[in-house]
Amino acid sequence: MVSKQKILIVDDDEHIAELISLYLTKECFDTRIEHDGQSAITAFKEYMPDVVLLDIMLPGKDGYQVCREIRMESNVPIIMLSAKTEVFDKVLGLELGADDYMIKPFDSKELVARVKALLRRANQTTSTTTGGAEVVKFPDLTVNLSNYEVVYKGETLEMAPKEIELLYFLASSPNQVFTRELWEMATECPVVFPDGIGVVPWMVPGGREIAVATSKLMEKYDLAIWAHHGTFAAGEDFDLTFGLMHTAEKSAEILVKMLSMQSQKRQTIQPDEFRHLAKDFKVTLPEKFLYEK
Numbered sequence: 252m253v254s255k256q257k258i259l260i261v262d263d264d265e266h267i268a269e270l271i272s273l274y275l276t277k278e279c280f281d282t283r284i285e286h287d288g289q290s291a292i293t294a295f296k297e298y299m300p301d302v303v304l305l306d307i308m309l310p311g312k313d314g315y316q317v318c319r320e321i322r323m324e325s326n327v328p329i330i331m332l333s334a335k336t337e338v339f340d341k342v343l344g345l346e347l348g349a350d351d352y353m354i355k356p357f358d359s360k361e362l363v364a365r366v367k368a369l370l371r372r373a374n375q376t377t378s379t380t381t382g383g384a385e386v387v388k389f390p391d392l393t394v395n396l397s398n399y400e401v402v403y404k405g406e407t408l409e410m411a412p413k414e415i416e417l418l419y420f421l422a423s424s425p426n427q428v429f430t431r432e433l434w435e436m437a438t439e440c441p442v443v444f445p446d447g448i449g450v451v452p453w454m455v456p457g458g459r460e461i462a463v464a465t466s467k468l469m470e471k472y473d474l475a476i477w478a479h480h481g482t483f484a485a486g487e488d489f490d491l492t493f494g495l496m497h498t499a500e501k502s503a504e505i506l507v508k509m510l511s512m513q514s515q516k517r518q519t520i521q522p523d524e525f526r527h528l529a530k531d532f533k534v535t536l537p538e539k540f541l542y543e544k
Contacts, residue, residue, distance in 0.1 A: 436502040436505040
């Protein structure tokens with residue numbers, strides 16, 4: 252049986268929230284309702300929704316703050332719902348990471364249509380296997396591992412096979428998986444960067460697009476990897492920052508050498524071993540990185 256896609260509805264108006272839930276339930280979605288910002292953050296971590304419908308005016312943490320915190324953890328689609336009609340409010344919501352903005356009152360059919368559109372788009376930005384094809388798609392980038400083709404903004408890029416394999420690995424495994432892979436290559440990595448590493452998909456260097464993407468990741472991580480370009484790190488002083496970059500670079504070099512010889516690791520560090528390591532070195536490792544493989 253196919254599981255229903257989950258929608259988290261966050262609105263302090265119980266009547267509106269219930270109506271939205273009713274519309275979505277009729278379309279075979281599973282829904283959960285929260286009425287304040289802090290509850291929304293807790294529910295997001297527990298419920299793991301496929302889409303978040305987020306009101307701006309909330310008790311405690313407002314919708315902007317909730318959006319910011321969710322974006323530090325996930326790329327889940329977010330639609331902001333608000334009676335605010337000023338361009339500034341729309342721009343602020345979108346700049347903080349919302350994917351769409353709807354003004355109240357709105358038509359229920361339009362809301363459902365936008366939810367479905369975002370879900371289709373979200374499915375296109377993850378690794379998919381269709382007819383044996385391994386493809387990762389982003390709005391401007393497609394990496395096809397089946398025919399070793401990389402297309403950026405409609406143009407095919409000339410890249411070596413190993414570069415395409417590494418780009419596919421990075422693009423299909425942002426943040427969580429890449430962090431875990433580096434952790435497994437060198438024991439000191441979870442101690443040096445316990446919060447993980449952010450991954451920026453390939454973008455043209457030096458532009459606003461890569462700057463915005465990097466700044467969002469640096470809200471959560473101390474180190475960001477620019478695919479096929481370099482790294483961006485921040486620390487309390489030069490020595491700590493250099494040590495962070497050096498450790499990640501060393502681990503990545505080991506990973507690349509290992510992948511160039513064989514696709515499967517013969518030996519690796521298991522989740523419980525990471526937990527023991529964290530306890531001994533008094534660091535906290537997010538459980539999202541410690542999944543079973």
